[in-house]
Amino acid sequence: MSYSSDDLMHSFYDESPAGGRSSRGKGSVLKKGPWTSKEDGILINYVNTYGEGNWSAVQKHTSLARCGKSCRLRWANHLRPNLKKGAFSPEEERLIVKMHAKMGNKWAHMAEQLPGRTDNEIKNYWNTRIKRRHRAGLPLYPPELHVEDLQWSEEYITSNITRVDRRRHQDCLQFGNSKADVLFDDLNFATSLLPVASDVSDMFTCNMLGTGGSSSPYESYMPPILPSPKQLRESGSLFPMCSSNIKQEFHSPEHFQNTAPQKSPRSCSISPYGNQHPSDVLISDSHTFTDGMIPTSIPLFGAVKLELPSFQYSETSAFDQWKTTPSPPHSDPLDSVDAYIQSPPPLEIEESSDTGLLDMLLPNAKIKTSAKRSMDLPEIPIPTQLSAGENSPDSAGNLVKTEELDQQVWEPNRVDITRPDVLLASSWLDQQGCVGIVRDSSSMSDALAFLLGGEDIENSYVTVASSSGQTQQGVGSCTWTNMPPVWSL
DNA sequence: AACATCGTCAACCGCAATTCT
DNA sequence: CAGAATTGCGGTTGACGATGT
Numbered sequence: 001m002s003y004s005s006d007d008l009m010h011s012f013y014d015e016s017p018a019g020g021r022s023s024r025g026k027g028s029v030l031k032k033g034p035w036t037s038k039e040d041g042i043l044i045n046y047v048n049t050y051g052e053g054n055w056s057a058v059q060k061h062t063s064l065a066r067c068g069k070s071c072r073l074r075w076a077n078h079l080r081p082n083l084k085k086g087a088f089s090p091e092e093e094r095l096i097v098k099m100h101a102k103m104g105n106k107w108a109h110m111a112e113q114l115p116g117r118t119d120n121e122i123k124n125y126w127n128t129r130i131k132r133r134h135r136a137g138l139p140l141y142p143p144e145l146h147v148e149d150l151q152w153s154e155e156y157i158t159s160n161i162t163r164v165d166r167r168r169h170q171d172c173l174q175f176g177n178s179k180a181d182v183l184f185d186d187l188n189f190a191t192s193l194l195p196v197a198s199d200v201s202d203m204f205t206c207n208m209l210g211t212g213g214s215s216s217p218y219e220s221y222m223p224p225i226l227p228s229p230k231q232l233r234e235s236g237s238l239f240p241m242c243s244s245n246i247k248q249e250f251h252s253p254e255h256f257q258n259t260a261p262q263k264s265p266r267s268c269s270i271s272p273y274g275n276q277h278p279s280d281v282l283i284s285d286s287h288t289f290t291d292g293m294i295p296t297s298i299p300l301f302g303a304v305k306l307e308l309p310s311f312q313y314s315e316t317s318a319f320d321q322w323k324t325t326p327s328p329p330h331s332d333p334l335d336s337v338d339a340y341i342q343s344p345p346p347l348e349i350e351e352s353s354d355t356g357l358l359d360m361l362l363p364n365a366k367i368k369t370s371a372k373r374s375m376d377l378p379e380i381p382i383p384t385q386l387s388a389g390e391n392s393p394d395s396a397g398n399l400v401k402t403e404e405l406d407q408q409v410w411e412p413n414r415v416d417i418t419r420p421d422v423l424l425a426s427s428w429l430d431q432q433g434c435v436g437i438v439r440d441s442s443s444m445s446d447a448l449a450f451l452l453g454g455e456d457i458e459n460s461y462v463t464v465a466s467s468s469g470q471t472q473q474g475v476g477s478c479t480w481t482n483m484p485p486v487w488s489l
Numbered sequence: 490a491a492c493a494t495c496g497t498c499a500a501c502c503g504c505a506a507t508t509c510t
Numbered sequence: 511c512a513g514a515a516t517t518g519c520g521g522t523t524g525a526c527g528a529t530g531t
């Protein structure tokens with residue numbers, strides 16, 4: 001581990017005459033803070049003369065008192081040609097949503113697909129979006145994002161993940177095979193029986209729910225704790241009973257990798273790769289694992305990002321919301337959560353429809369560009385049928401950007417296995433003695449079959465809600481502003 | 490008018506990977 | 511091969527303007 005001079009010096013900063021901070025070290029003073037137009041000009045001249053890269057040499061060749069890191073950032077985010085400024089278009093926004101559903105917080109990857117946009121812009125947009133939807137009580141992803149859209153295709157894996165990701169991928173495979181093919185069938189059970197090991201089980205909870213690198217400010221509420229391989233090995237000794245139990249329940253990562261996509265196009269291929277890869281986000285609909293719509297008391301197989309569910313955003317109990325009387329369809333753009341409740345019972349599973357942009361994205365995603373990618377990226381054709389969102393006041397009277405994609409449209413022939421009702425129902429099934437939470441497509445199908453076998457969905461909601469009370473530790477029962485630490489759940 | 494809240498944006502920070510020496 | 515330097519990425523923070531109370 002090493003640090004740039006900037007890193008080493010930033011603690012010595014003082015106030016520059018221009019109001020920006022400056023760092024002093026190695027006999028030079030590095031300015032920090034906002035860039036002036038003069039500095040921009042110097043940097044532009046430098047790049048025109050020497051080209052991009054070699055940012056640390058900027059100081060040598062110019063009078064610019066900025067660290068290379070800062071120069072690179074300034075150039076990449078503001079000065080380089082072909083940068084597109086201004087608000088994201090609806091097409092871009094939709095693209096970002098889909099890409100995020102597929103990639104996770106891979107801002108740089110997303111930026112590759114959005115010519116003229118920077119990773120920073122996209123990241124800022126997404127964080128703003130999270131806040132906005134949090135406030136509006138909307139799910140993070142629109143219902144249009146079907147499961148098949150979000151399945152981490154081998155194509156994407158082979159074409160897009162970086163070498164780092166590949167290594168992590170491999171690590172995780174190894175992790176899954178030999179080190180930790182131990183996941184907990186019933187975390188509560190394990191915790192209750194083995195209180196001494198609760199810290200470890202919580203550790204798993206964290207990882208099942210979140211990624212090591214929490215992405216959003218809300219994800220950050222959950223500590224990113226990834227058990228090291230060593231910890232996992234040790235966990236075997238901590239869970240002598242559970243590990244043997246659980247091994248029977250879970251398949252190897254290869255099992256999921258190989259079987260899930262084959263069983264059904266809409267299969268729920270939950271990633272076994274821990275938090276190591278954006279492919280973790282494989283189930284992503286308007287309510288997804290990614291959204292954390294499942295109470296933490298439910299052991300989830302596969303990593304789940306910790307973007308908290310919309311109903312956790314509310315000050316009211318999530319399950320209270322789920323039990324609320326349905327509101328008229330489309331009565332309010334912010335009612336999409338309730339819209340799930342009012343939806344009539346799903347009738348059958350329908351094959352996926354076209355995946356739209358996401359399919360378009362995949363070929364484009366293959367285009368690997370150079371470090372100067374932004375300069376000459378091919379334009380991605382963006383469908384024109386996408387309509388712009390509208391603005392409407394939120395419940396607080398603020399003008400919020402309406403996520404029109406979130407309007408839940410009832411489609412009688414579609415069962416969305418990522419719907420929270422189904423997911424919660426799967427929880428209920430567990431609690432009713434049905435073995436195991438949905439772990440793979442077959443289990444999910446079982447759950448669906450159960451649900452579709454005459455079970456009264458509405459009653460199920462109530463049952464789920466009440467049964468969830470058995471597990472008081474769930475995040476779902478917590479208000480957003482009163483989130484307990486994960487380790488205390 | 491003052492204050493609070495929110496959204497947006499730019500920049501910084503820490504970390505890890507890669508490249509260089 | 512090891513350590514240093516550089517680069518890139520993702521998370522976070524703070525400034526600032528707009529808006530609401």
